[in-house]
Amino acid sequence: MMRVLFALPDRDFDPTEAAVTWRVLTAAGYEASFATPSGKPASADPSMITGQDLDVWGRIPVLRDVPLVGLVLRANRDAREAYAAMVRDVHFATPARYEDLRVAEFDALVLPGGHYARGMRAYLESPVLQAFVANFFEEGKPVGAICHGALLAARSMSRATGRSVLYGKKTTALTWGLERTGAAIGRVVRFWEPNYYRTYPDEPGEPRGYRSVQTEISRLLASPDDFLDVPKSDPAYRIKTDGLHRDTLTDSHPAFVVRDGTYVSARWPGDAHTFAKTLLEVLAAI
Numbered sequence: 001m002m003r004v005l006f007a008l009p010d011r012d013f014d015p016t017e018a019a020v021t022w023r024v025l026t027a028a029g030y031e032a033s034f035a036t037p038s039g040k041p042a043s044a045d046p047s048m049i050t051g052q053d054l055d056v057w058g059r060i061p062v063l064r065d066v067p068l069v070g071l072v073l074r075a076n077r078d079a080r081e082a083y084a085a086m087v088r089d090v091h092f093a094t095p096a097r098y099e100d101l102r103v104a105e106f107d108a109l110v111l112p113g114g115h116y117a118r119g120m121r122a123y124l125e126s127p128v129l130q131a132f133v134a135n136f137f138e139e140g141k142p143v144g145a146i147c148h149g150a151l152l153a154a155r156s157m158s159r160a161t162g163r164s165v166l167y168g169k170k171t172t173a174l175t176w177g178l179e180r181t182g183a184a185i186g187r188v189v190r191f192w193e194p195n196y197y198r199t200y201p202d203e204p205g206e207p208r209g210y211r212s213v214q215t216e217i218s219r220l221l222a223s224p225d226d227f228l229d230v231p232k233s234d235p236a237y238r239i240k241t242d243g244l245h246r247d248t249l250t251d252s253h254p255a256f257v258v259r260d261g262t263y264v265s266a267r268w269p270g271d272a273h274t275f276a277k278t279l280l281e282v283l284a285a286i
Contacts, residue, residue: 011043015049055068115198169226
């Protein structure tokens with residue numbers, strides 16, 4: 001049985017991107033393994049599960065238990081059910097530590113995303129995990145990265161070239177358009193923590209969006225044009241970019257996924273089903 005590794009932070013990852021992908025791959029017969037910095041089971045961003053703390057009354061006792069905007073911003077029912085099943089899996093409960101990972105033990109690697117800086121930065125900035133990711137790419141094994149997971153891939157440097165493993169590849173990730181929209185909403189509904197949707201806020205004097213996922217990744221590619229977004233000529237452009245529509249197992253119209261050889265990338269939770277199915281196509285061709 002082929003083994004797929006899901007690398008996760010200890011906390012605050014996006015439940016949709018990890019769990020929907022896990023469900024699609026395991027349903028197809030692949031064995032999923034997990035890894036975290038501590039070797040302890042990971043936990044998703046709780047706001048993405050409950051919807052709490054995503055309304056302007058999110059700091060008020062009792063009222064915070066009655067989400068409104070949070071019900072729209074959190075993971076949808078399909079993703080929450082997938083997450084509940086994933087956390088019951090014995091492999092999820094017994095993850096490896098990053099330090100103990102060996103490329104030879106896995107057939108594919110999945111890098112989910114998440115935006116909450118409190119937990120995600122340890123994942124995105126881990127030199128141990130970056131080295132492992134780089135080795136995985138250099139072995140030519142399939143890698144799937146979605147949202148901030150593609151930022152982790154971009155930061156992983158090839159030992160042979162000293163460049164990002166995405167140098168010379170086509171990729172997508174969380175676009176500045178989606179990140180900017182999320183940040184604008186977050187500044188209102190979560191005003192006590194206005195950068196909730198910006199893992200890396202811009203520093204004073206920097207152009208707006210300089211530290212966005214799209215902009216940082218683009219700086220590490222062979223050409224900024226290698227970062228792909230939905231072309232305006234796409235007949236489904238509106239539903240792919242409005243941040244309101246999400247794909248399903250049977251409807252990929254809202255999704256935008258990029259495949260470059262054995263590397264698959266996607267933008268945000270709304271692409272998760274199509275992302276997983278595309279990764280399945282790569283695995284089936286091995």
